[in-house]
Amino acid sequence: MSNRPPEDTAVSVKTGQFIVSRLTPSQPGALGIVGIYGDRACPILNAYFHAFKGTSIELLAVGCIAVGHWYHELATNGESVHSSRGGCGQTQKSQECVVLVRTGIQSWEIHTHGGMAVVESFLEIFESAGADKVSWNKWLTCMQKDTRDTTVRKQLAQVDGSYAAQILTRQLAGFFQSDISRVQQVLDMTPRCLDRLVVAQAIINRLKQAARIGLRLTQPWRVILLGPVNAGKSSLVNALAGYDRSIVSPHAGTTRDVLETRVVIAGWSVDFIDTAGFHLADTQKKKKNEIERKGIDRAAVAAMEADLILHVQPLDQSVNDGFSITKLGDDLPPYITVGTKSDLCDTKQSCEKTVLEPLVRTSARTGHGIDRLIQIVLEKLVPEIREQPGCFLEGVPISPEDVDVVRKLHEQAECYSRDL
Ligand SMILES: Nc1nc2c(ncn2[C@@H]2O[C@H](COP(=O)(O)OP(=O)(O)OP(=O)(O)O)[C@@H](O)[C@H]2O)c(=O)[nH]1
Ligand SMILES: [Mg+2]
Structure with a gap:
């Protein structure tokens, strides 16, 4: 799964093109930026914007700014509000303190308050004057001459x-x-x-x-937890995430579907994927709860797309669950065995009963081994950091x-x- 936004068709600005775009995220923020391109922008800016220092828009050099008021509506007599200021027809329509930046001969940015309605109002003014509203993605493609720079910025x-x-x-x-x-x-x-x-x-x-x-910088790592029911998979995901994302219960078969939890660990974005547990003898049973079977099938499919499998084994059980990771297929992603519920093994001997020797022993209850597990997971996902220090510090x-x-x-x- 990728969280990459849909790509716009790559276009570059054409003569006569008139476009407007919201350059800050579509959510309330401290600052809103609206980009405008086209020779038709100047008259509109002149009508709605009044620089405090009386700076002329036309004479503003590329790369320079003008600070002033933006009048969201024109005066009823058709003149711009600022030209009628002080006159009897003056209106006190909503005005905004903005910074106008000339980013190119025909391109501008308006830096304003980041409220949704404010930014929307700017966009509407230019749209009603004939500008095409484009996504930031398309805007970037239109404006940037260097395509690599555009790709980096999008990422x-x-x-x-x-x-x-x-x-x-x-x-x-x-x-x-x-x-x-x-x-x-x-x-x-x-x-x-x-x-x-x-x-x-x-x-x-x-x-x-x-x-x-x-x-794959924009794709989070995918780490899937597989193992028998009640092994403590959901508890482990919660311990890794640091909050109760997955439902945990003593009833076998609590998790029915594939549930993803995104966390950032040591600067890397990781999706931990909780799954429906595999039943002990049930793996052989023909008749099986349909929902559980679907959950298990989904887990198997998700496992094949993962970057790393955590094969979760409860340390307090010596029973062979009849499940082997290798049964999932030939082209398996790398996997490690993780022991859970280490707090239930008070003596080393009781832990030795476990079927598979785990690479790391953890307890979601006490937090034991969780940091070590995170360290091992990162080493498996990005071995370059240890093997090639400095590998990512220069050109990539x-x-x-x-x-x-x-x-x-x-x-x-x-x-x-x-x-x-
Ligand atoms: N003592 C102890 N109990 C744990 C630990 N981790 C999980 N448990 C308990 O084990 C039971 C099952 O935990 P879950 O996390 O729901 O196990 P699961 O593997 O997700 O189970 P399913 O979703 O049913 O497959 C719950 O009662 C948990 O409280 C642990 O580290 N120590
Ligand atoms: Mg679960």
């Missing part, structure tokens, strides 16, 4: 975790391009030099290693196009090396 708006945001921010600052040009410089240089090639190859290898994560390919650029450099470096 930045979608990520939950700070780690992904940091990687993307570095890409906005040009880290990837700088890596690419350093490599290209070496490959273009004559005479050829082995030492320089080694440096270039190290950069290429780092970029290749970073691509696995770079290509974040799209198939970036990967292609790196692949071509790799091929060039191979030729270079053969010709040395």
Whole structure:
């Protein structure tokens, strides 16, 4: 499952185009930003906006701002409100203190109060003057000349975790391009030099290693919990999330469906997926509660799409549940065995009765082993952090196009090396 918003068709601004867009999220906030593009914007801005310093809109340089009042309605005599101020026809229609930014010859931003109604009112004014209202996504595509920059900005708006945001921010600052040009410089240089090639190859290898994560920055990791009924799967999800997301009860078969809980751990966005437990002998039974069977089937499907499976085993039980992760299929995601209810094992001996030797022992009741489990999960999901420290601190390919650029450099470096 992806939480990626629908992509707009990529377009760039055309002559005569007149568009308006809400550039801040569609929810109340401290600040609302409205973007406008088109040569028809200027007369409207002139009519509704009055700069405190009397600055002329037309003379405002690109990159400069004007602070002033925005009058949401024109005076009844058809003149702009600010031109009739002080006259007998003056109206006290709603006015807003705004910052007007000239972002290009024909593009503007209005920075205003972030209330929904306020921003909506700005959008309506431009729409009724003939502007097309477009999503921020389309706006970005229209305005940005650099398509990679656009991709990075779009991704930045979608990520939950700070780690992904940091990687993307570095890409906005040009880290990837700088890596690419350093490599290209070496490959273009004559005479050829082995030492320089080694440096270039190290950069290429780092970029290749970073691509696995770079290509999925907007997708949270998917970690699914599978195991017998009553094993403590839901309790474990709650302990990992830090709040009671899943219903927990002593009755076997409490969880019936696949339930996702998104958390950010160590800067990474992770979806923990709670599932219906597998019954002990019931796995063989022909007649089975239909709802439970559907729940188990869904769990099996979700498991195949996960990045990591946590095979949950209660440490206080020695019974073989007849369930083996490998029965789910051949092409399984990696899995680890997690022991639960460690607080019920007061002696080491009683824990040793467990069928599978768990990688980590946890107790949702006492919190024992939860931090260790989080650490293990992250190491499994992003081993690069331990194996290649610094892998994400510089250029990271974040799209198939970036990967292609790196692949071509790799091929060039191979030729270079053969010709040395
Ligand atoms: N002592 C102890 N009891 C636990 C622990 N974790 C879960 N339990 C208890 O075990 C029972 C089952 O817990 P759940 O989390 O609902 O188990 P589940 O695997 O989600 O169960 P199903 O949804 O039915 O498959 C409940 O009574 C929990 O209170 C634990 O760490 N220690
Ligand atoms: Mg449950």
